[in-house]
Amino acid sequence: MTAFELIRALAHDAPIGIVVTDPMIESPGPTILYANAAFGRLVGRDLADIVGHSPRFMQGRETRRATLDAYRHALVAGERFHGYLANYRADGTKYRAEIDCRPLRAADGRIENFISFEREVIRRIGRPVGSAAGRYEPTSVSNDALTGVLRALNVFEHV
Numbered sequence: 001m002t003a004f005e006l007i008r009a010l011a012h013d014a015p016i017g018i019v020v021t022d023p024m025i026e027s028p029g030p031t032i033l034y035a036n037a038a039f040g041r042l043v044g045r046d047l048a049d050i051v052g053h054s055p056r057f058m059q060g061r062e063t064r065r066a067t068l069d070a071y072r073h074a075l076v077a078g079e080r081f082h083g084y085l086a087n088y089r090a091d092g093t094k095y096r097a098e099i100d101c102r103p104l105r106a107a108d109g110r111i112e113n114f115i116s117f118e119r120e121v122i123r124r125i126g127r128p129v130g131s132a133a134g135r136y137e138p139t140s141v142s143n144d145a146l147t148g149v150l151r152a153l154n155v156f157e158h159v
Ligand SMILES: Cc1cc2nc3c(=O)[nH]c(=O)nc-3n(C[C@H](O)[C@H](O)[C@H](O)COP(=O)(O)O)c2cc1C
Pocket: 019, 020, 021, 025, 026, 027, 029, 030, 054, 055, 056, 058, 059, 063, 068, 069, 071, 072, 075, 085, 087, 097, 099, 101, 114, 115, 116, 118
């Protein structure tokens, strides 16, 4: 079983958005191979309208180019990207996504896929800010088993 197959088996009912792409970084890639139901809810689209497309469809006017450049550099370097992006739903509403994206490697080290964990966050009001992570909080918090595993893996740093 590949890492991708394992994730597909576990991710379906997870409350956090999970999306897996192929390893092609250059446009028109990466292509979405799998998205769970929570990802469909996050981006406001049917899964059938997500799979087969590039994740760039969520971007819009207020999506910061500098953050996308950092994202792209992380993908090229085969490193994790953790950041916050303004994205848009199919109906045009804007949301802020916290994105934790990692390469999935074959046994020989080759990158086979990228996986991203995504959730909506809102700006914290009236709290001291130490880092970007301190500036936002998730719109909902879950305590299911998979979220516990993700927390143990430091996904989002604090799920
Ligand atoms: C698994 C995965 C998930 C992604 N999810 C998003 C997303 O939710 N929103 C977004 O704006 N970009 C997302 N991206 C980033 C874009 O696909 C693209 O890599 C980014 O725009 C930088 O590349 P570019 O400079 O060629 O556009 C994702 C990329 C990967 C590999």
